[in-house]
Amino acid sequence: xxxxxxxxxxxxxxxxxxxxxxxxxxxxxxxxxxxxxxxxxxxxxxxxxxxxxxxxxxxxxxxxxxxxxxxxxxx
Amino acid sequence: xxxxxxxxxxxxxxxxxxxxxxxxxxxxxxxxxxxxxxxxxxxxxxxxxxxxxxxxxxxxxxxxxxxxxxxxxxxxxxxxxxxxxxxxxxxxxxxxxxxxxxxxxxxxxxxxxxxxxxxxxxxxxxxxxxxxxxxxxxxxxxxxxxxxxxxxxxxxxxxxxxxxxxxxxxxxxxxxxxxxxxxxxxxxxxxxxxxxxxxxxxxxxxxxxxxxxxxxxxxxxxxxxxxxxxxxxxxxxxxxxxxxxxxxxxxxxxxxxxxxxxxxxxxxx
Numbered sequence: 001x002x003x004x005x006x007x008x009x010x011x012x013x014x015x016x017x018x019x020x021x022x023x024x025x026x027x028x029x030x031x032x033x034x035x036x037x038x039x040x041x042x043x044x045x046x047x048x049x050x051x052x053x054x055x056x057x058x059x060x061x062x063x064x065x066x067x068x069x070x071x072x073x074x075x
Numbered sequence: 076x077x078x079x080x081x082x083x084x085x086x087x088x089x090x091x092x093x094x095x096x097x098x099x100x101x102x103x104x105x106x107x108x109x110x111x112x113x114x115x116x117x118x119x120x121x122x123x124x125x126x127x128x129x130x131x132x133x134x135x136x137x138x139x140x141x142x143x144x145x146x147x148x149x150x151x152x153x154x155x156x157x158x159x160x161x162x163x164x165x166x167x168x169x170x171x172x173x174x175x176x177x178x179x180x181x182x183x184x185x186x187x188x189x190x191x192x193x194x195x196x197x198x199x200x201x202x203x204x205x206x207x208x209x210x211x212x213x214x215x216x217x218x219x220x221x222x223x224x225x226x227x228x229x230x231x232x233x234x235x236x237x238x239x240x241x242x243x244x245x246x247x248x249x250x251x252x253x254x255x256x257x258x259x260x261x262x263x264x265x266x267x268x269x270x271x272x273x274x275x276x277x278x279x280x281x282x283x284x285x286x287x288x289x290x291x292x293x294x295x296x297x298x299x300x301x302x303x304x305x306x307x308x309x310x311x312x313x314x315x316x317x318x319x320x321x322x323x324x325x326x327x328x329x330x331x332x333x334x335x336x337x338x339x340x341x342x343x344x
Contacts, residue, residue, distance in 0.1 A: 048329065
């Protein structure tokens with residue numbers, strides 16, 4: 001296989017982590033909402049934790065994006 | 076050539092990656108050390124100037140009952156102060172100037188990078204987002220990282236190393252300590268990649284959608300009408316990007332607060 005083609009395929013494969021990040025972010029916000037509806041008075045205090053969880057989860061997807069960018073433009 | 080064709084001709088050569096190119100404005104430095112003033116430096120300088128101008132204007136004639144500008148500045152102050160106090164419990168309030176500067180600088184770099192470029196200006200003056208370059212975000216993350224290490228050893232001495240040794244069963248200890256050290260060392264990497272990748276991805280999507288609009292408008296007949304779809308999409312993405320610009324600055328500042336908490340307060344786990 002041509003090296004250029006292999007790079008393109010690799011970059012495509014590196015986009016798969018986005019699926020995991022999407023599922024993870026969905027779980028975080030979904031669980032926060034279900035908790036917040038049960039006890040609305042405690043929701044505001046936990047927003048910071050929500051955003052930290054969101055940022056940490058999103059990172060795994062972004063790593064995939066960075067790998068794709070490295071494959072396409074750096075290697 | 077119509078106006079639309081002209082636009083298309085201009086963008087046909089400038090791909091979506093063109094916006095991240097570093098262009099020298101003012102060459103400076105010796106043969107081995109490059110200190111030139113680039114468009115990245117220019118936009119960092121602009122965000123510092125905008126932040127300073129805003130804070131000076133807002134607090135210039137401070138009154139007991141604040142006006143509009145002053146309340147905006149006070150809200151910003153309160154917002155960061157509460158975040159830092161929640162994370163470090165008052166002990167870390169000495170670092171308020173650092174966290175405040177960090178937040179405002181990153182937020183303005185992100186936000187000013189979303190401005191549209193005036194058509195026809197030279198490449199060096201195109202709107203540029205400094206935070207879309209990993210070296211900028213990595214430098215900011217390293218400042219936080221070194222600050223945590225130096226403050227930790229200064230305040231707690233070698234007790235700072237207790238942070239890596241949580242209370243777990245003895246046979247787990249070697250494994251957990253290695254994991255704790257690795258997770259500590261990966262902090263600057265995750266901090267910098269999160270901010271940089273968000274900015275890079277967001278701006279790429281904006282430019283790709285804008286390219287679709289121009290490309291479809293250049294097509295003939297009924298295809299022109301389809302251009303409304305990527306245009307509306309771009310409006311949505313742009314609103315999301317404004318949110319992301321704030322959220323990433325907030326996350327960066329908040330994680331810095333949490334990391335500083337390890338340094339100023341003794342670990343108790």
